[in-house]
Amino acid sequence: MYVRPFGYTRPASPLEACEHLRRDDGAKVLAGGQSLLPLVNLGLSTPSLLVDIQSLGDLHGLHLEGEQLVIGASTTHRMLERDAQVRRVAPLLAASVREVGNLRVRNRGTIGGSVAHADPAAELPMCLIVLEARYLVDNGARVRSVPAADFATGFLTTRLAPDELLTRIEVPAAGPDWGWGFQEVARRAGDFALVAAAAIARCEGTLVADLRIGLAGVAPRPVRCPTLEAAARGRSPEALPELAPLVDPDIAPSDDSFTPAHYRAHLARVLAIRAAQDAARRSLDVRAA
Amino acid sequence: MTDATSRITVNGRELECRAAAHLSLLRWLRDHVGALEVKYGCGEGVCGACAVLIDGQAVNSCLVLAAQIDGRAVTTSAGLGSPSGGLGRLQQAFLDRGAAQCGFCTGGMLVTAAEFAGAGEALDRRSIRDALHGNLCRCTGYQAIVDAVDDVLRDQGSSSPPAGGWT
Numbered sequence: 001m002y003v004r005p006f007g008y009t010r011p012a013s014p015l016e017a018c019e020h021l022r023r024d025d026g027a028k029v030l031a032g033g034q035s036l037l038p039l040v041n042l043g044l045s046t047p048s049l050l051v052d053i054q055s056l057g058d059l060h061g062l063h064l065e066g067e068q069l070v071i072g073a074s075t076t077h078r079m080l081e082r083d084a085q086v087r088r089v090a091p092l093l094a095a096s097v098r099e100v101g102n103l104r105v106r107n108r109g110t111i112g113g114s115v116a117h118a119d120p121a122a123e124l125p126m127c128l129i130v131l132e133a134r135y136l137v138d139n140g141a142r143v144r145s146v147p148a149a150d151f152a153t154g155f156l157t158t159r160l161a162p163d164e165l166l167t168r169i170e171v172p173a174a175g176p177d178w179g180w181g182f183q184e185v186a187r188r189a190g191d192f193a194l195v196a197a198a199a200i201a202r203c204e205g206t207l208v209a210d211l212r213i214g215l216a217g218v219a220p221r222p223v224r225c226p227t228l229e230a231a232a233r234g235r236s237p238e239a240l241p242e243l244a245p246l247v248d249p250d251i252a253p254s255d256d257s258f259t260p261a262h263y264r265a266h267l268a269r270v271l272a273i274r275a276a277q278d279a280a281r282r283s284l285d286v287r288a289a
Numbered sequence: 290m291t292d293a294t295s296r297i298t299v300n301g302r303e304l305e306c307r308a309a310a311h312l313s314l315l316r317w318l319r320d321h322v323g324a325l326e327v328k329y330g331c332g333e334g335v336c337g338a339c340a341v342l343i344d345g346q347a348v349n350s351c352l353v354l355a356a357q358i359d360g361r362a363v364t365t366s367a368g369l370g371s372p373s374g375g376l377g378r379l380q381q382a383f384l385d386r387g388a389a390q391c392g393f394c395t396g397g398m399l400v401t402a403a404e405f406a407g408a409g410e411a412l413d414r415r416s417i418r419d420a421l422h423g424n425l426c427r428c429t430g431y432q433a434i435v436d437a438v439d440d441v442l443r444d445q446g447s448s449s450p451p452a453g454g455w456t
């Protein structure tokens with residue numbers, strides 16, 4: 001609770017925020033503070049200046065823009081959880097966000113913060129690669145768009161330059177005949193997932209026509225499972241379990257003090273299939289309705 | 290800036306907070322305002338002992354800087370009393386149900402429950418447990434806490450029995 005002192009500033013524009021980040025090597029963006037401030041309190045991060053982006057109004061809130069859901073980086077987990085549009089056009093996000101931390105963490109923690117922090121077990125960055133979202137990144141002079149799948153480069157590291165802000169997240173709305181599935185195993189309620197899996201699927205007739213699967217907690221960054229996705233096409237949902245070993249080429253779990261890598265790999269196989277089956281069944285339900 | 294001045298309302302009183310920029314809301318409340326009902330447990334957002342409401346939403350005061358909440362209203366568990374100065378409904382229910390033992394978690398439990406009681410959400414016992422899962426209690430075994438919150442939600446008509454009845 002006694003931390004190394006740092007400065008604090010509330011910039012009036014993204015440009016001003018980026019100038020602070022450029023001028024001061026030790027400056028860090030502060031969003032909801034639910035990942036950064038625990039690190040600061042533990043002495044694991046010792047910034048010289050926190051640049052609080054909560055004052056940047058354009059980064060708040062979410063809305064539909066044509067066929068996509070646009071989420072400002074400063075939108076909180078709680079807003080995503082409670083928004084009726086999100087439940088309709090991105091039900092996978094609405095369901096998975098409920099598993100993030102506890103109520104207090106979701107009340108302050110932001111979607112942009114979760115993506116920029118890039119915890120390999122975080123739910124939303126994984127779901128966003130399944131939904132093939134894009135991230136807009138701004139350095140005050142130039143805005144670029146990065147596909148979610150290319151954003152995280154490893155454990156807590158991303159393609160963000162030190163002077164760049166993540167400003168918005170663009171999520172293509174899933175078509176009406178897509179179903180979703182989300183599965184997670186954590187040691188205790190509110191903990192980060194040991195492994196989480198997300199899937200979306202579209203069926204034609206009784207068979208899977210399209211399937212996308214993502215996993216978190218089994219590699220230094222969230223992964224898709226292209227081998228399994230390809231093999232699932234043309235199969236019935238009941239025939240998916242035999243494909244479980246096909247997640248193996250796309251994961252690289254490691255041991256930690258509580259969880260051996262082989263257990264994470266086991267969870268990955270089981271949860272990927274369960275999420276895929278849930279997604280396929282929901283797609284069939286929509287078609288039946 | 291290394292010092293920050295903000296105006297923060299605490300339990301209805303508007304205060305000026307002149308403090309080092311790195312001061313957490315938790316430390317400001319305890320060391321400067323004397324709000325000792327707000328407890329320091331972990332400093333990592335895990336235990337919930339430091340929970341307060343900011344504009345009605347439960348937050349970890351250990352993970353918010355006082356400088357960040359200029360112009361906002363903070364409510365601690367001591368601010369949940371009835372307008373006439375007696376105990377508020379949640380406070381009374383905790384007392385009636387024996388939902389506090391050592392009391393360390395109680396303030397955080399009360400304000401977290403106050404957020405969803407205030408929102409008038411319909412919650413069954415399972416959802417109450419779910420909403421409180423980020424608040425750790427080492428004494429009570431949680432049963433009496435869930436009972437107390439359940440009493441209040443039922444009284445205000447926003448709690449309804451789950452399909453299988455009350456557990």
Ligand SMILES: Cc1cc2nc3c(=O)[nH]c(=O)nc-3n(C[C@H](O)[C@H](O)[C@H](O)COP(=O)(O)OP(=O)(O)OC[C@H]3O[C@@H](n4cnc5c(N)ncnc54)[C@H](O)[C@@H]3O)c2cc1C
Binds near residue numbers: 100191333
């Ligand atoms: C007890 C606890 C449990 C948790 N459990 C989970 C969980 O189960 N699943 C999960 O996914 N997360 C969990 N979290 C983390 C939580 O989701 C965080 O809120 C989130 O990861 C970070 O969001 P933030 O807005 O708080 O970011 P901050 O903590 O403010 O920032 C995090 C990092 O991102 C950078 N950053 C933030 N916003 C931007 C931006 N717009 N542009 C550039 N850089 C930026 C910051 O500089 C910092 O490095 C938990 C946290 C706690 C305290």
Ligand code: FES
Binds near residue numbers: 328339340
């Ligand atoms: S002290 Fe803030 S959550 Fe534990």
Ligand code: FES
Binds near residue numbers: 388390
């Ligand atoms: S009453 Fe002692 S921790 Fe809850």
